[in-house]
Amino acid sequence: MNVNRGPHGFGPASTNAKSPPELAPLDELEIDVGVFTRLLRRRYLAILALAGLMTLAALPSILSLKSMFSASTQIMILPPAEQSLLGTEHEVSLSQEVQRIASRENLDVVIDRLGLSDVPEFNPAHREPSWLARQFPTLRRVDMPGEAGSNRDAVVESVSAARAVYQVAGTPVVEVRFSSEDPALAAAGANTTIEVYREHRNAKFQERMKSALSWLTDRRAASAALYEQAQQEADTFQATHEVSTAGGPDAASVILTSLTEQQTDLQARRSSVLEALAAVATEEPSELGGRSPEATELQGLRRQFETKRNRLNELTATYGSEYPAVVTLSNEVESLRDEINSRIAVREEALTLRLEALDREMERLDLRVDEAKGKAADESSKVAELTTLQDRAGELMDEVKGLDEQIDMLSASMSANAVEVETLVPATVPRWPITRGKRFYLMMTFAVCLAGAVTIVGLWDLINDRVRTVQQIKTAGSLLQVGMVPVARRRTLKSLHQIIRNGTDSFFADEVRNALRAMEADADGPIRSLMVTSAGRGEGASTLSRALALTLEADGRKTFIVQCDAGAKARQFGIGLRGSDHARVGAYKPVAKLAPDTGLSYIMCDRPGTGFFPNDDETLAIKRYAELAGAVVIFDAPAVLARSSGRLPSGLGDRTLLVMRWNSVPRKTADMVVARLDSSDGERLFVIMNAVNYRKHALYGVPDAASFRALAPLSTT
Incomplete structure (x- = not known):
C-alpha cells in the first residue's frame, strides 16, 4: 500500500512543497478529560503487570485468611427483687455494668475456663510459622513473639479484640459478641462471658456485704461501749450532786x-x-x-x-x-x-x-x-x-x-444477688461466617493493586521528560520538525532498498520523502549537502541517512554518503567497501565507491590519526568533488554527545538534520544538543522524530493526536 502524504505524515504531498505550518504550542500543564483514558490505553500492559506482581506478593497473606464466625447474646440487667421488698432498691447503671463485663478480671477467667491460651487463634506461640518465616528463619521471632504460657498479654489482647460488649442503643439491653474461627467457640465465648460476669458480680457483692456486715458489727460494739460509759457517767454525777431531773421545781x-x-x-x-x-x-x-x-x-x-x-x-x-x-x-x-x-x-x-x-x-x-x-x-x-x-x-x-x-x-440481704441477669437471646452456634471468602479479598486486593499500579504508572508517566514532539524542546529557536518516521519492520540496508524503491513500507518511505521536501521548501532550494546526526548513539541517524540517499537516488538525484560515524551500526552499511576499497581522503583526493548490492556511493573517512571525522580541508574537497559530479552529499555524522568524536558535528552541510528517537531522549539532553547545533552559523537546523509509535503517540493527547490516531491502524499494515 503506497500512500503519498504531507510533510508530517498525513495529507496529500505536493511537488511544490512549502514549509509546513508550525504546530500549536503544547501546554503540558493542561489536563483534559481524556488524560486518564489515554494513560490506560497506552500503559495498560505495564499497569496489568504491576498490579499482577503486587497481587502475587499479597497472595500468601490472602490464602492464609480464615473464615471468622460471630455469636452474640443479649441480656437485661435489673435490680434484684429482694431489694424491692426491703425498700433498698437502687437504679442499675448499665454503663458501669458494661465496664464490669469487659473488665480484665472477667476476661482472665473466660480465658482460663475456655482454655483460650492453648488455641493458636489467640496465642501466637501456638501458630504455625508463615511461609515467609519458614523461608527466612530470622523472621520467626517477629512472627512468633513468645513461647506458650509466657505471652499472657498477647492472648488477652487477642481475646479482647475478638470480644465486644456494648449497650444496644435506646434500650436497657446489653449485648455481648464473640468472634472466632471456630463457630462453637464463638457461641461458648459469648455465653461464658455472661456466666462469668454473673458469678463474679454476685461473688463480689457477697464479699462486699460480708465486709460491710463485719464493719457494722464492730461499729455497733464500739457504740454500745460508748453508751455504757456515758450512762455510767450520768448516774455517777446524779448520785454525787443529788440532782434530779424528775418533774417539778427543786x-x-x-x-x-x-x-x-x-x-x-x-x-x-x-x-x-x-x-x-x-x-x-x-x-x-x-x-x-x-x-x-x-x-x-x-x-x-x-x-x-x-x-x-x-x-x-x-x-x-x-x-x-x-x-x-x-x-x-x-x-x-x-x-x-x-x-x-x-x-x-x-x-x-x-x-x-x-x-x-x-x-x-x-x-x-x-x-x-x-x-x-x-x-x-x-x-x-x-x-x-x-x-x-x-x-x-x-x-x-x-x-x-x-x-x-x-x-x-444486711443479714436479710446476704442471700440476695447483686443484680438480676435475664438472658433474652442466648448465643447459638453460627452457621455462616461474618467475613467474606478468599475470592472476594483476592478481587479487592487486585482492585487496590490495580489502583496503585495506575497511580504509580501515572506518576512515572508524569515525570517522564523524554521528547515526543519538537514543542517539548525549550531551546528549539527556529527549529523545524520535518517528519515523524514510524517504526520500520526491517532496518537493514537491503530492507531499506526494498522499502524505498519497492514501496514495501509506504508510511516509512513517504515520511522520508516528505522530510526531504520539507527541508528543501524551508531553505528555498534543493539540497546540496546535508549533515545527519543525533543526540546519542542508537537514535537511527545512519539508518535515516541511507534512507534519504535511497530516496534521492530513486528521484534521479546522484548521492554520495560520507561515512563519518565510527559506530559498528554505521560501518555495516559499507557493504563491499573494505581494505583498499576505502577512499583516501587525507591526500585531498576523495573518491566515491559504489556499493554493489544497493547502488549507493560512499566516501569513507578512514585516515590514520584523524579518526572518522573529516577536517575542514577534507570537507571542502568532498563538497567540490560532489559538486563536480552533480551529486548531493550526505554526511553521516557521529552523535553530538558521542565521546569518541573529537569535535562538534557542525559545519559539514548547508542543512543539519537532527534525528531523535521518539520517547527516548530526555528533554534536558535534547535542549543541550539543540543549543549546540543551533549555535553554528550558516546552517538550517531540522529535527525528525524516528521510530514513532503512532498509536501510543496519539494517546499522549498532543495537538495532532487526531491525525496520528487515524494513521495508527494503517501504519501497521
Missing part, C-alpha cells in the same frame, strides 16, 4: 420563788406608804390614808375648817372683820388650821418611820433573794450538765439501735 427554786413573792409584796407595801406620804398634805387623802383613823379624823377637821372659813368669809363680807362673831370665828379657823398642820406633821413623821422600816426589811430580803438565786443557778447548772450526759447517752443508744437495724437489713 428546793432552791421554791425558796427563791417565795422570797421573790415576799419581795414583791414588800415593794407593794412601800409603794402604798410612799403614796400615803405624798397624799398627807393634800386636801383629799389617799385611798390608804382614807382607811386609817388618823386620816378620817384629819379629813373631818378639814371639812370643819372649810365650813368655818366659808362662814367667816360670808360674815366678813356682811358685817366686816371687826364684828365680834367674825373675830371669834376667825380665831376658830386659825385654831383648826394649826391643829390640821400639827396632825399632818405627826402623820408624815409616822409614815416616814414606817417607810424606813420597810426599806430596812427590803435590804434584808434582797440579800436573801441574791443568796437564793446563787443556789438556784448552781442547781440549774448541775441539772443542765446531768441533762447533757443523759442526752449523750440517749444519742449513743439511738446509734446502737440504728446499727442494729442496718445489721438486720
Whole structure:
C-alpha cells in the first residue's frame, strides 16, 4: 500500500512543497478529560503487570485468611427483687455494668475456663510459622513473639479484640459478641462471658456485704461501749450532786420563788406608804390614808375648817372683820388650821418611820433573794450538765439501735444477688461466617493493586521528560520538525532498498520523502549537502541517512554518503567497501565507491590519526568533488554527545538534520544538543522524530493526536 502524504505524515504531498505550518504550542500543564483514558490505553500492559506482581506478593497473606464466625447474646440487667421488698432498691447503671463485663478480671477467667491460651487463634506461640518465616528463619521471632504460657498479654489482647460488649442503643439491653474461627467457640465465648460476669458480680457483692456486715458489727460494739460509759457517767454525777431531773421545781427554786413573792409584796407595801406620804398634805387623802383613823379624823377637821372659813368669809363680807362673831370665828379657823398642820406633821413623821422600816426589811430580803438565786443557778447548772450526759447517752443508744437495724437489713440481704441477669437471646452456634471468602479479598486486593499500579504508572508517566514532539524542546529557536518516521519492520540496508524503491513500507518511505521536501521548501532550494546526526548513539541517524540517499537516488538525484560515524551500526552499511576499497581522503583526493548490492556511493573517512571525522580541508574537497559530479552529499555524522568524536558535528552541510528517537531522549539532553547545533552559523537546523509509535503517540493527547490516531491502524499494515 503506497500512500503519498504531507510533510508530517498525513495529507496529500505536493511537488511544490512549502514549509509546513508550525504546530500549536503544547501546554503540558493542561489536563483534559481524556488524560486518564489515554494513560490506560497506552500503559495498560505495564499497569496489568504491576498490579499482577503486587497481587502475587499479597497472595500468601490472602490464602492464609480464615473464615471468622460471630455469636452474640443479649441480656437485661435489673435490680434484684429482694431489694424491692426491703425498700433498698437502687437504679442499675448499665454503663458501669458494661465496664464490669469487659473488665480484665472477667476476661482472665473466660480465658482460663475456655482454655483460650492453648488455641493458636489467640496465642501466637501456638501458630504455625508463615511461609515467609519458614523461608527466612530470622523472621520467626517477629512472627512468633513468645513461647506458650509466657505471652499472657498477647492472648488477652487477642481475646479482647475478638470480644465486644456494648449497650444496644435506646434500650436497657446489653449485648455481648464473640468472634472466632471456630463457630462453637464463638457461641461458648459469648455465653461464658455472661456466666462469668454473673458469678463474679454476685461473688463480689457477697464479699462486699460480708465486709460491710463485719464493719457494722464492730461499729455497733464500739457504740454500745460508748453508751455504757456515758450512762455510767450520768448516774455517777446524779448520785454525787443529788440532782434530779424528775418533774417539778427543786428546793432552791421554791425558796427563791417565795422570797421573790415576799419581795414583791414588800415593794407593794412601800409603794402604798410612799403614796400615803405624798397624799398627807393634800386636801383629799389617799385611798390608804382614807382607811386609817388618823386620816378620817384629819379629813373631818378639814371639812370643819372649810365650813368655818366659808362662814367667816360670808360674815366678813356682811358685817366686816371687826364684828365680834367674825373675830371669834376667825380665831376658830386659825385654831383648826394649826391643829390640821400639827396632825399632818405627826402623820408624815409616822409614815416616814414606817417607810424606813420597810426599806430596812427590803435590804434584808434582797440579800436573801441574791443568796437564793446563787443556789438556784448552781442547781440549774448541775441539772443542765446531768441533762447533757443523759442526752449523750440517749444519742449513743439511738446509734446502737440504728446499727442494729442496718445489721438486720444486711443479714436479710446476704442471700440476695447483686443484680438480676435475664438472658433474652442466648448465643447459638453460627452457621455462616461474618467475613467474606478468599475470592472476594483476592478481587479487592487486585482492585487496590490495580489502583496503585495506575497511580504509580501515572506518576512515572508524569515525570517522564523524554521528547515526543519538537514543542517539548525549550531551546528549539527556529527549529523545524520535518517528519515523524514510524517504526520500520526491517532496518537493514537491503530492507531499506526494498522499502524505498519497492514501496514495501509506504508510511516509512513517504515520511522520508516528505522530510526531504520539507527541508528543501524551508531553505528555498534543493539540497546540496546535508549533515545527519543525533543526540546519542542508537537514535537511527545512519539508518535515516541511507534512507534519504535511497530516496534521492530513486528521484534521479546522484548521492554520495560520507561515512563519518565510527559506530559498528554505521560501518555495516559499507557493504563491499573494505581494505583498499576505502577512499583516501587525507591526500585531498576523495573518491566515491559504489556499493554493489544497493547502488549507493560512499566516501569513507578512514585516515590514520584523524579518526572518522573529516577536517575542514577534507570537507571542502568532498563538497567540490560532489559538486563536480552533480551529486548531493550526505554526511553521516557521529552523535553530538558521542565521546569518541573529537569535535562538534557542525559545519559539514548547508542543512543539519537532527534525528531523535521518539520517547527516548530526555528533554534536558535534547535542549543541550539543540543549543549546540543551533549555535553554528550558516546552517538550517531540522529535527525528525524516528521510530514513532503512532498509536501510543496519539494517546499522549498532543495537538495532532487526531491525525496520528487515524494513521495508527494503517501504519501497521
